[in-house]
Amino acid sequence: MKQYLTVIVSLLIFGGSTCLAQTEQPAILEDFKPSTLNQPGQEYPQVNSQGYARFRITAPEARSVRVSLGGRGGTSLTQAADSAWTGTTAKPEDEGFHYYHLTVDGGKFNDPGALNFYGSTRWESGIEIPAHDQDFYALKDVPHGRVQQILFPSKSTSTCRRAFVYTPPDYDKDPAKRYPVLYLQHGWGEDETAWSNQGRANLIMDNLIAEGKIRPFLIVMTYGMTNEIKFGGLRNFDIKPFQTVLVEELIPYVDDHFRTLSDQPSRAMAGLSMGGMETRMITLANLDRFSHIGLFSGGSISLEDVNNTPGFKEKVKLVFVSFGSRELENRRSGRRGPFGGDPKENTDALKQEGINSVFYVSPNTAHEFLSWRRSLREFAPLLFRE
């Protein structure tokens, strides 16, 4: 089975027509345009059609300016005749969204030209390399749902907590209609803004709904780092504080304040990376509440998990597991996920047991948001189908 995976991965990584895997870099095309994630009116950073990124930073008296993008060590900028610091990444970046920052004279700052996105427990600069399939998350002339900020009381943490709720375009048309709900979690260092800002979850949903590809549902996104995990602290991760917020506080609030279908078949949970880990822990411990499970770059569910979880086969309607192809490439070279075993093998094993189990690989992407945008696109049509 592992050899099979190796073949699949090899095909994905080396069999495509992309130039990304070639060792010799092509000539850089001078068709650079401002990144779509620039602040209004800003010309830089720019990206070209090959995925190279170019930067221009004003700091005339600086000794050194570096950009964290462009491979290990990032890209050192050089001072041009007009005193601006400029430079282009040495290699093309993967398609999709990337976080980055500047290092100016040893200090970490954001690029004044770019919008900021919350990742790595701070607001970082973001850049978008146009993807060949960007249409599915584009802002189009279709009916749009809303992203609603809610503030819900949390007794367990003695705070008022924030979540965002996506409601589909037709939510306000029929006051009697009720909707299934997906609880969707961000990754380590991100927060409840991630899925609608860098993930574009609302636009992915609007487009899927306009194309008639999914049954409309709500998405609820809240902050999953309730227990203040420090980097590297995932080994000692205790799911209970966040599980309490999600299951005991947020779900009842949402069911009370939105027109939801609140039965188990109408509730799903998914998450990316650490959010996948949380999804796995919370759903396996709460199968009376969740019927559909999505793990995006966040481990998998093994047959052992199924056998250790009474009622799994009856209660779970979907197990969806996805990764970026470059993550699997890393895995092939020896690195393994923390959740026991190969994710594709695990998913196949569940399928052979009659469990509706789907494995998806995002081509030519790593542990990054284009993998997860695509995962949501693949996952959403499989939800709440009965």
Add this chain to the structure above:
Amino acid sequence: MKQYLTVIVSLLIFGGSTCLAQTEQPAILEDFKPSTLNQPGQEYPQVNSQGYARFRITAPEARSVRVSLGGRGGTSLTQAADSAWTGTTAKPEDEGFHYYHLTVDGGKFNDPGALNFYGSTRWESGIEIPAHDQDFYALKDVPHGRVQQILFPSKSTSTCRRAFVYTPPDYDKDPAKRYPVLYLQHGWGEDETAWSNQGRANLIMDNLIAEGKIRPFLIVMTYGMTNEIKFGGLRNFDIKPFQTVLVEELIPYVDDHFRTLSDQPSRAMAGLSMGGMETRMITLANLDRFSHIGLFSGGSISLEDVNNTPGFKEKVKLVFVSFGSRELENRRSGRRGPFGGDPKENTDALKQEGINSVFYVSPNTAHEFLSWRRSLREFAPLLFRE
């Protein structure tokens, strides 16, 4: 009348117990705490009980680091023994919210410790000096309304535009209930995020509603710089592009997608600074649509305006004009608003003509968000009262 205003202003500026107008600065109290607008886990910037702000920036190899706060020219930081750049403003800042940025070796960057807010046509760092009356915009344990992001089609600009809609806590309780609407505009260089981010409009509303002080209504906030005004370009300002978006596109969309009361007595418009100017222009030209007018640090309406606008006395139920006291102090020393005449005199003249006209002065604040948070607090209870 002008002498009367001078007396009022003098009382406001020099008659209070605040130390701000004294020439000798008090000793700086060492009770600094992280600003409430810091990024998660960040210790700096800090503020003390007197309103001084203290900064700490990591940039070991920098030649100079300056902060734009602290009076003209800002505050130069000095490099401490641990190589961090630190410094404290030379004077206390006004209570409330302030934008700022760093200048590192001649380049403009944001403070990595602070959250960012859109102002001056860019995302700037923000800092909050705790105000003695901050309770009215605090996040409290009361029922919370929502801030809903909508994307509405705009034929006149060939774009899909964004707005935020505040809905009160009881909006989803009774599907038959309809609500009046306030259209609320930001200032020059800001955008549709300003009133809920730096303005805290949703929390001000939640608190006023919890105290039973207002009749609940919706607030709609959209981007008002439709015609891409450059700084200094207000003299040539043409209201038509934005008026078309607001009146012909946004209002019908909101009335179609939310449970609004769409008659003229149930629709208000207000704005701060440039948004006040837009409010004045749009409401005077559309009195069949708006009944309540709020101008926050954005001019006033004169008797001449009333006489030139047929039906004004019958159609307008409220004219609310407000300023920060320090703005009036500047006015006293010779600077005048662009809208003809003294705002207090204009408001009094309207009152004498039997028009419901209110003038409010925010104590010890300038052209800044605490003036406008307080203006909303004073304005909201006066709306939709019949």
